[in-house]
Amino acid sequence: MLPQQSLRKLGVGINYHGYFHDLILRHIDIIDYIEVSPDIFCEEVICEDGNCSDATDGYNRTFRLNTNKLQDALVIGQLRPVVVHGLSLSIGSASGWNSDYLNILDQYAEQQTFAWHSEHLGFMLVKNQDGSEDHAGLILPMQFTGEALDLLCPRIQQLCIRYRAPFLIENTTYYLPDFLTTDHQQWDEIEFLNQLLTRTSCGLLLDLYNFYCNALNFGFDPYAALSRLQLDKVIEIHVAGGVTHEGFLLDVHSREVPEAVWDLLAWILPKLPNLCAITYELLEQALPVTGEEKIVAQLQRCKTLWDDYLQMTISPAQQNISHLNKVEIQHVAA
Amino acid sequence: MSLLDVQRSLVGFARGSSAEYHHCGNLTPSEDKWLKQLLDAPGLHITQQVQQWWRISRVCATAPLTVALLKRHGLEELIVEYIITEPIRTLFFAAELDQFKTFLRGKALVDHTTRTLVEFEAGIKTAAQLAAAGNEVSTESFSLLLRFQCYPPALFAALLTGTPLPALEQQDYYLEINPSLESLWRCWDNCYHNCRLNCHTNCSSNCRSDRAPQHLQRDDAIHTDVPRLPSKVAENHI
Numbered sequence: 001m002l003p004q005q006s007l008r009k010l011g012v013g014i015n016y017h018g019y020f021h022d023l024i025l026r027h028i029d030i031i032d033y034i035e036v037s038p039d040i041f042c043e044e045v046i047c048e049d050g051n052c053s054d055a056t057d058g059y060n061r062t063f064r065l066n067t068n069k070l071q072d073a074l075v076i077g078q079l080r081p082v083v084v085h086g087l088s089l090s091i092g093s094a095s096g097w098n099s100d101y102l103n104i105l106d107q108y109a110e111q112q113t114f115a116w117h118s119e120h121l122g123f124m125l126v127k128n129q130d131g132s133e134d135h136a137g138l139i140l141p142m143q144f145t146g147e148a149l150d151l152l153c154p155r156i157q158q159l160c161i162r163y164r165a166p167f168l169i170e171n172t173t174y175y176l177p178d179f180l181t182t183d184h185q186q187w188d189e190i191e192f193l194n195q196l197l198t199r200t201s202c203g204l205l206l207d208l209y210n211f212y213c214n215a216l217n218f219g220f221d222p223y224a225a226l227s228r229l230q231l232d233k234v235i236e237i238h239v240a241g242g243v244t245h246e247g248f249l250l251d252v253h254s255r256e257v258p259e260a261v262w263d264l265l266a267w268i269l270p271k272l273p274n275l276c277a278i279t280y281e282l283l284e285q286a287l288p289v290t291g292e293e294k295i296v297a298q299l300q301r302c303k304t305l306w307d308d309y310l311q312m313t314i315s316p317a318q319q320n321i322s323h324l325n326k327v328e329i330q331h332v333a334a
Numbered sequence: 335m336s337l338l339d340v341q342r343s344l345v346g347f348a349r350g351s352s353a354e355y356h357h358c359g360n361l362t363p364s365e366d367k368w369l370k371q372l373l374d375a376p377g378l379h380i381t382q383q384v385q386q387w388w389r390i391s392r393v394c395a396t397a398p399l400t401v402a403l404l405k406r407h408g409l410e411e412l413i414v415e416y417i418i419t420e421p422i423r424t425l426f427f428a429a430e431l432d433q434f435k436t437f438l439r440g441k442a443l444v445d446h447t448t449r450t451l452v453e454f455e456a457g458i459k460t461a462a463q464l465a466a467a468g469n470e471v472s473t474e475s476f477s478l479l480l481r482f483q484c485y486p487p488a489l490f491a492a493l494l495t496g497t498p499l500p501a502l503e504q505q506d507y508y509l510e511i512n513p514s515l516e517s518l519w520r521c522w523d524n525c526y527h528n529c530r531l532n533c534h535t536n537c538s539s540n541c542r543s544d545r546a547p548q549h550l551q552r553d554d555a556i557h558t559d560v561p562r563l564p565s566k567v568a569e570n571h572i
Binding site for chain 2: 067
């Protein structure tokens with residue numbers, strides 16, 4: 001079972017990127033944790049022993065963590081708790097997931113403890129008929145079918161026991177039609193997520209912005225849909241902003257959070273008894289566009305909602321423990 | 335239709351190819367209708383564009399100088415051609431510089447300076463990885479010598495600052511990449527070229543990689559005060 005009772009209420013965090021390093025340090029007082037994608041430390045490396053996974057351009061290559069980039073993240077990891085958010089596991093690939101990602105996560109886990117780890121519900125990799133591997137270049141949606149469920153459940157269970165931390169699955173944005181309810185889907189997205197949450201030990205990383213994009217792009221009521229979700233399984237929430245292009249709201253994390261998503265967040269928070277964290281996500285290239293002032297304002301707005309949530313949902317004694325945890329972290333950092 | 339067939343078709347669609355869909359031989363009429371609907375859907379066009387934006391952003395991040403030079407030469411279409419024609423074969427965020435380098439090598443439109451520049455960026459990446467690996471790998475296993483027709487730091491500065499490119503010269507400039515160097519690279523003037531001719535009499539007139547001769551000492555180098563290039567130059571694609 002997902003050890004919800006033992007998970008600490010972390011508070012408000014931001015996704016980590018090297019470009020955000022100084023910003024995070026400058027505003028560490030309002031950032032309770034960082035969300036790290038080990039993928040951003042990953043690079044191909046030449047190796048000499050001939051045991052590499054791939055061979056291109058005359059060199060044997062393998063994947064490893066870039067120690068310089070990793071070191072910067074570890075510095076912040078000493079100041080604040082870390083949660084992991086994977087980008088490239090391709091958990092839903094019918095021809096096998098990306099084991100290189102797990103190797104990267106294994107290496108990261110040797111150096112950094114994390115409260116939980118998560119991955120997107122989708123796939124990127126396929127094996128072609130000639131045995132070669134191809135890559136979509138973005139996360140594509142799963143079909144919401146029994147076959148997909150049978151593929152995902154054992155993989156999720158494997159992830160739940162591989163690391164000493166709970167695993168969360170995240171809902172994604174999609175632009176392809178007919179991924180709601182058609183003749184080819186046994187369930188809609190909400191029903192499919194509920195099936196996953198029932199059949200496995202994972203929790204849910206509810207990306208409210210992704211969900212809002214899908215609702216807006218395909219014309220359904222997000223409030224009605226979210227009301228059908230197993231909300232007691234939500235451990236983390238993502239909020240973000242993006243741009244509209246050719247009539248579609250895009251999941252690019254390049255702007256401030258839309259008011260409609262803030263409204264959704266305020267509405268859903270009292271319904272989430274086991275929520276532990278709210279993450280504001282931003283693309284690294286968006287830093288000069290959004291600007292530090294607006295980023296801080298987004299985090300502060302999350303913080304206000306989080307404080308209200310704590311008042312509503314947990315006892316004064318638990319709040320005190322949460323406060324003591326933070327004091328302890330600051331003491332250790334000092 | 336199996337999940338694998340659906341996924342093969344969707345990955346093909348996302349990359350602008352319907353070949354995988356046509357290979358699916360066991361489609362029911364309703365499955366065939368569904369996939370055809372996807373092919374005509376505005377959301378598929380968006381999916382393709384999102385995939386291309388991510389890829390372009392990766393190429394720009396991994397080869398910022400080469401991309402800047404291609405733009406100066408009005409050859410942006412080569413980047414687009416690369417995105418469309420070359421399959422994605424690396425991890426999501428891993429650099430695809432080598433693939434881009436190989437692609438440019440085969441293009442007649444690409445001049446000597448651009449080819450040398452992409453070799454330089456790929457070489458720096460490799461040297462940085464070897465240097466970061468420390469004692470795990472021997473840094474002596476990699477050394478690259480590149481010939482430029484203008485002073486390389488002046489070329490880099492012009493590309494990074496948007497100022498006019500330096501003129502090509504009769505004189506050759508050599509740039510050595512080596513993980514054992516503090517900034518991973520250094521420049522030589524044509525005295526090195528002469529030295530090589532005297533020693534080996536096989537100097538190529540084209541950009542070439544070679545092991546740096548052992549007899550050359552550090553003092554022979556033109557010491558530049560150009561710092562290590564940033565691994566990534568932020569570009570605003572938003």
